[in-house]
Amino acid sequence: xxxxxxxxxxxxxxxxxxxxxxxxxxxxxxxxxxxxxxxxxxxxxxxxxxxxxxxxxxxxxxxxxxxxxxxxxxxxxxxxxxxxxxxxxxxxxxxxxxxxxxxxxxxxxxxxxxxxxxxxxxxxxxxxxxxxxxxxxxxxxxxxxxxxxxxxxxxxxxxxxxxxxxxxxxxxxxxxxxxxxxxxxxxxxxxxxxxxxxxxxxxxxxxxxxxxxxxxxxxxxxxxxxxxxxxxxxxxxxxxxxxxxxxxxxxxxxxxxxxxxxxxxxxxxxxxxxxxxxxxxxxxxxxxxxxxxxxxxxxxxxxxxxxxxxxxxxxxxxxxxxxxxxxx
Amino acid sequence: xxxxxxxxxxxxxxxxxxxxxxxxxxxxxxxxxxxxxxxxxxxxxxxxxxxxxxxxxxxxxxxxxxxxxxxxxxxxxxxxxxxxxxxxxxxxxxxxxxxxxxxxxxxxxxxxxxxxxxxxxxxxxxxxxxxxxxxxxxxxxxxxxxxxxxxxxxxxxxxxxxxxxxxxxxxxxxxxxxxxxxxxxxxxxxxxxxxxxxxxxxxxxxxxxxxxxxxxxxxxxxxxxxxxxxxxxxxxxxxxxxxxxxxxxxxxxxxxxxxxxxxxxxxxxxxxxxxxx
Numbered sequence: 047x048x049x050x051x052x053x054x055x056x057x058x059x060x061x062x063x064x065x066x067x068x069x070x071x072x073x074x075x076x077x078x079x080x081x082x083x084x085x086x087x088x089x090x091x092x093x094x095x096x097x098x099x100x101x102x103x104x105x106x107x108x109x110x111x112x113x114x115x116x117x118x119x120x121x122x123x124x125x126x127x128x129x130x131x132x133x134x135x136x137x138x139x140x141x142x143x144x145x146x147x148x149x150x151x152x153x154x155x156x157x158x159x160x161x162x163x164x165x166x167x168x169x170x171x172x173x174x175x176x177x178x179x180x181x182x183x184x185x186x187x188x189x190x191x192x193x194x195x196x197x198x199x200x201x202x203x204x205x206x207x208x209x210x211x212x213x214x215x216x217x218x219x220x221x222x223x224x225x226x227x228x229x230x231x232x233x234x235x236x237x238x239x240x241x242x243x244x245x246x247x248x249x250x251x252x253x254x255x256x257x258x259x260x261x262x263x264x265x266x267x268x269x270x271x272x273x274x275x276x277x278x279x280x281x282x283x284x285x286x287x288x289x290x291x292x293x294x295x296x297x298x299x300x301x302x303x304x305x306x307x308x309x310x311x312x313x314x315x316x317x318x319x320x321x322x323x324x325x326x327x328x329x330x331x332x333x334x335x336x337x338x339x340x341x342x343x344x345x346x347x348x349x350x351x352x353x354x355x356x357x358x359x360x361x362x363x364x365x366x367x368x369x370x371x372x373x374x
Numbered sequence: 375x376x377x378x379x380x381x382x383x384x385x386x387x388x389x390x391x392x393x394x395x396x397x398x399x400x401x402x403x404x405x406x407x408x409x410x411x412x413x414x415x416x417x418x419x420x421x422x423x424x425x426x427x428x429x430x431x432x433x434x435x436x437x438x439x440x441x442x443x444x445x446x447x448x449x450x451x452x453x454x455x456x457x458x459x460x461x462x463x464x465x466x467x468x469x470x471x472x473x474x475x476x477x478x479x480x481x482x483x484x485x486x487x488x489x490x491x492x493x494x495x496x497x498x499x500x501x502x503x504x505x506x507x508x509x510x511x512x513x514x515x516x517x518x519x520x521x522x523x524x525x526x527x528x529x530x531x532x533x534x535x536x537x538x539x540x541x542x543x544x545x546x547x548x549x550x551x552x553x554x555x556x557x558x559x560x561x562x563x564x565x566x567x568x569x570x571x572x573x574x575x576x577x578x579x580x581x582x583x584x585x586x587x588x589x590x591x592x593x594x595x596x597x598x599x600x601x602x603x604x605x606x607x608x609x610x611x612x613x614x615x616x617x618x619x620x621x622x623x624x625x626x627x628x629x630x631x632x633x634x635x636x637x638x639x640x641x642x643x644x645x646x647x648x649x650x651x
Contacts, residue, residue: 069546076552077467081479084464084523091520092486095497102496112500155633168394184390187397194401195581197599197616198622202404205615213403216418252644257428257651259645308490311583315603327492327584334496335588344496351493358529362481372556 066302081096100308102344107166109340122345139345148329149323155325156306162246165300167253172283174254175261192251207231234322244312249305253298253359260294261287300361307354326350403624408619411587415616429620438593439601439621446597449514450579453605454572457522461571462564465530466482466556470542477634480531487524502589515595518582522575529643534560535604554636570643573636577629598625 102121107115124138137360139145174185206214207230215227230240264287271280310327317323324332330350333343406419411426433439444455467473468480498517505511545555586597596604602621607613635638 073471073552074473077471077473080463080467080552084460084527087460087519088486088523090501091498091517092489095494095501096489098497098500099493099495109574112503132465169389172425173386173389173393178386178390180390182395184636185641187394189633189637190397190401190630193577193630195599195627195629197581197583197603198404198626199400201602201618202400203620205407205619206400206403208615209420210614211416213418251397255641255644259641302487308492310492311599314583327490329585330492331495331584331588334499340496347490347493347496354488354490354493355485358485362485372531 075101099344099351100348101342103348105341107341107344109335109338112340119339121209122342128289131151139342139349144321144324145329145346148324148326151238151323152307152309152325152327155238155245155309155323156303157244159306160299160302162242163250163253163302164257164295166246166250167257167298168295170254171257171261174258188251188254190251192246192255196248196311197315199248200245200312202295203240203247204231204316205273207240231317234320237317237320241245241312244316245306245309248312249302256298256301257295257357259289260291260298263294264290290292293316297365300357304357307357383598401630404619404626405623408506408616408623411616418571425434429616430624433620433624435615438596439598439624441594442598442601443625444595445511445595446580446599449518449597450509450576453518453522453539454575457519457526457575458568458572458581461523461526461530462561462568463514463553463556464527466552466560468527469531469534483524483527487521487528489520491520495584499588500586509591509595510555511590512533513597514579514582514586517585517589518579521578521582525578526571526575530567531641533564537563566639568642569636570639573632573640575642578628580625649651 102112102115104117104119105115106118106121120138122138124133124136124140126136128134138216170188174181174188194202209215209227209229209232212227212230214230215224218224219227228236230236232279268286268290269282272286308327309325310331313323313325313328314331325349328348330343332347333346335343337343406422407415408429409426410419410424411428414424414426417423448474468476477565502508502513502517505516507516537560542555542559545559550558581599581613582597583599583603586600586602590600593601598621602625603616605618605621
């Protein structure tokens, strides 16, 4: 605990054990008064809607008859329908091939995009960590993809990836990398690649900035010492820099992975309505609002929430985040 | 300079050029396309070939695009003001006053920022319909709190926690009520952190798509991301790419300028949220 913090505690609670002073009791009361509005808002935009979504997933709610939803148990998730002649069939989300396809798409998307973003982010961060003329320009340029709204990025790239008039095909044809124009967003083989390209382009800057912040905390004299000892820069990077920035990289990876698992905008705008790229979020929204399967969509939302909650909880556990501000 | 060092240097600068070009080119190309019309659109140009503002003129004069920009400005601005107000008072309590359950509370708030938006979509839809906010801009102001509040509270709490006790000691001893302490002592020194978080909240609200797509149903109410996403031609072959690019440039240019002006603050704000943990 730093001295200032210790003093704060002492000032706020002059009597450590036993009864609290009037002053600190007053302050604690006002703390709750200050917190109340924010907590009420968060409860009504997050906690209650989440509870309702989960509840809907166990009902037969439909878009127009939300209030008349009735409890149906696990039917939206899994139900065995016996045809009475010794045969039967499973229905529900867990027996839906389209759902599993979208789960797979989401995991594939998250894994590939986060891997490339980490790699490219690391490279850009290492470049930005060097002293060279024009560094400010590079940093400014790198921020641009981040600043562009996701929808706009998707549209910009959709135009660049246009099968007939797109500049991407033109560039690749000129470089003899492809022999005929590719229908990037329209063909099932390349749709996921198109989505990945846009996401990696757009989100690498965020990764680079987080890793750069980690890099800047590495003290300079370490490099100085390594240079004097004549150690090869690559070895310094592998043995010194990488272990030191690993925590920052891991935090960035987890943040990005959680973000990638709920991807919606890019897929919805760039490649609408194709099995090749439909992610869990897109699947859930389609069912909620387009196919009038409100309860079924809620079940999909609930499962996605569970996946993300599990990852978040285990991450917070593993990293033992400093929430009280006790350590420094 | 040895040949090897020279090669390393050349390689480094080649990498720098690649980084700059890949970052800037798509936006450059969008601007270039937005200035072309008719047949010029369908020829691939790498350098500006035309300077035709007709796409901008048709976007801004016909239809409701101007109205939609105002919608976006309104939503983003109100979201920033409300979330900053709620977050400043809450962060004061979370950072300067010790009480039981503080860590758990902070953890809960942080975990809300991890919520996938889709997980609350069905429930929020019901809440918004019940409140009679469907197809009103207030539905967005309300629902955007789910991502602006946790982030703002988190960053401001971290910021306030690092301020020394001395700054409020005298005020506490004088018996000033906490609200006065926030207003007189903290607000004057907090504006850098508030500019950063406010800016990030503004950008987030400006760009949001899923809620805006779901809670608004008429053209005049829509915000720009949804408006751009829904521009379409009569068929797949008549997509008005020139108009789409003009609209994209109009909504992106202010953002890019804002980000470039405040780049230092934004970088520190982005990393404060993540690395401090």
